[in-house]
Amino acid sequence: MSDGMQNTEAAEQSAGTNHSAADRLKALEAESDIAADYLEELLDIADLDGDIDMDIDGDRAAVSIVGAELNNLVGENGKVLEALQELTRLAVYRETGERSRLMLDVSNYRANRKAELEEVGRKAVEEAKASGTPVRLDPMTPFERKVVHDVVAAAGLTSESEGEEPRRRVVVQP
Numbered sequence: 001m002s003d004g005m006q007n008t009e010a011a012e013q014s015a016g017t018n019h020s021a022a023d024r025l026k027a028l029e030a031e032s033d034i035a036a037d038y039l040e041e042l043l044d045i046a047d048l049d050g051d052i053d054m055d056i057d058g059d060r061a062a063v064s065i066v067g068a069e070l071n072n073l074v075g076e077n078g079k080v081l082e083a084l085q086e087l088t089r090l091a092v093y094r095e096t097g098e099r100s101r102l103m104l105d106v107s108n109y110r111a112n113r114k115a116e117l118e119e120v121g122r123k124a125v126e127e128a129k130a131s132g133t134p135v136r137l138d139p140m141t142p143f144e145r146k147v148v149h150d151v152v153a154a155a156g157l158t159s160e161s162e163g164e165e166p167r168r169r170v171v172v173q174p
Helices: 003-015 017-046 075-095 111-131 143-155
Strands: 051-057 060-066 102-105 158-162 169-173
Touching: 017 060, 017 075, 060 111, 075 102, 075 111, 102 111, 111 143, 111 158, 111 169, 143 169
Parallel strands: 060 102
Antiparallel strands: 051 060, 158 169
C-alpha cells in the first residue's frame, strides 16, 4: 500500500467519513503549503540553503528542511527547532484560523532523536521489569515524552508524565 493511501486511510479514520477525510487531507496539505512558504522566506532572510519536503504523517502535516549548514536551526538539544516549529504553527494559524499540530524537522534531527528515544524507552522498560520499581527519566520535551510513552505502551507497560515544564519527565511503571 502506498504512503498516500495509508495517509488517506489514517485521515479517514480520524475524520469519521470519506467526505470529511478528503476535507481534512486538503486542510493538512494547505498547512504544509503555508508552512513551506513561511520557511522558504525564513531561509531566504537568513541566507541559508535548504530543501523543504512536505508530507502528511497520520493526522498531522510534516515539514522537513534538509541541507548542509542548518545546525543553527536546530540549536542545543533542539531548542531552536522547537521555537521554529511554534513560529511556523503560528504562521499557519494566522492564515487558516485553525490550530496546527504540524511537525517540523531540520536535517533529520527529530527522526534521529526519535530513534535515540525509542532506545531510551526500551531500556527503561527493561529496567522497570527487572527492578519492579518505577523508572524516572530525564526531563523531555512533549515530542520526546510522546515517543517514550508510545514505546512503553507497545511493551505492555504504563507510563505517566510528572513535573512542570521545562522539567517534565516520563515515569515508567513496572
